[in-house]
Amino acid sequence: MPRFRYPCPDCRSTNSLHDPDCRFDGTPWEDVERAYASILGVLAGGATTEGRLREAVDGPWDRLHSAALSRLRHDQRVRETPGGALELLSPAEYREEVAVPTEESLRTIYEHGSVPGCHDHAIFSLVAYYRSVGFSWAETRERVVEWLRESGTWARGGFEESSPEEIVDSKRHVYAQAYGWRQSAREAAAVIERSLG
Numbered sequence: 261m262p263r264f265r266y267p268c269p270d271c272r273s274t275n276s277l278h279d280p281d282c283r284f285d286g287t288p289w290e291d292v293e294r295a296y297a298s299i300l301g302v303l304a305g306g307a308t309t310e311g312r313l314r315e316a317v318d319g320p321w322d323r324l325h326s327a328a329l330s331r332l333r334h335d336q337r338v339r340e341t342p343g344g345a346l347e348l349l350s351p352a353e354y355r356e357e358v359a360v361p362t363e364e365s366l367r368t369i370y371e372h373g374s375v376p377g378c379h380d381h382a383i384f385s386l387v388a389y390y391r392s393v394g395f396s397w398a399e400t401r402e403r404v405v406e407w408l409r410e411s412g413t414w415a416r417g418g419f420e421e422s423s424p425e426e427i428v429d430s431k432r433h434v435y436a437q438a439y440g441w442r443q444s445a446r447e448a449a450a451v452i453e454r455s456l457g
């Protein structure tokens with residue numbers, strides 16, 4: 261199945277299998293990519309208001325453009341300036357923004373660390389997350405190794421491996437397969453929250 265460079269603006273799928281209730285199921289991928297590319301193309305020329313952006317994109321602004329813009333803002337590739345214009349984050353700014361996950365279950369894992377009983381899901385989800393935001397394997401490995409140490413996860417034990425590096429290396433297939441992270445993050449976060457409670 262081919263994979264796509266941009267996520268579906270509604271369900272975030274990056275292949276042709278959308279969620280059952282996705283608004284864009286059946287929309288040709290060329291249209292999705294065109295909407296993203298055209299928004300990013302305009303914003304690459306500098307910050308601009310949403311009104312000007314709507315006029316500047318190729319063709320009429322439609323619900324696909326609106327959804328793609330929302331997705332870009334939600335995924336922190338585009339932000340609003342204090343003056344109310346829309347601005348593309350530089351690659352360095354974007355990396356800094358996404359290095360610390362902000363979505364609920366991932367944030368729980370990231371902040372509290374993992375506990376025995378959910379290590380697999382927790383590490384799986386972080387590796388898959390960093391892959392999904394475009395980090396290289398080396399960067400992903402470095403971030404997750406650092407998280408294992410700094411979050412206290414490694415100190416809590418429950419691993420068969422002899423070092424954080426070895427643990428992350430055992431999850432390389434997760435990176436290679438570009439799995440989704442949401443399901444495993446939810447499961448790990450539920451275990452972590454119970455253990456905190």
Ligand SMILES: [Zn+2]
Pocket residue numbers: 268269270271272273278279282283284285
């Ligand atoms: Zn979709």
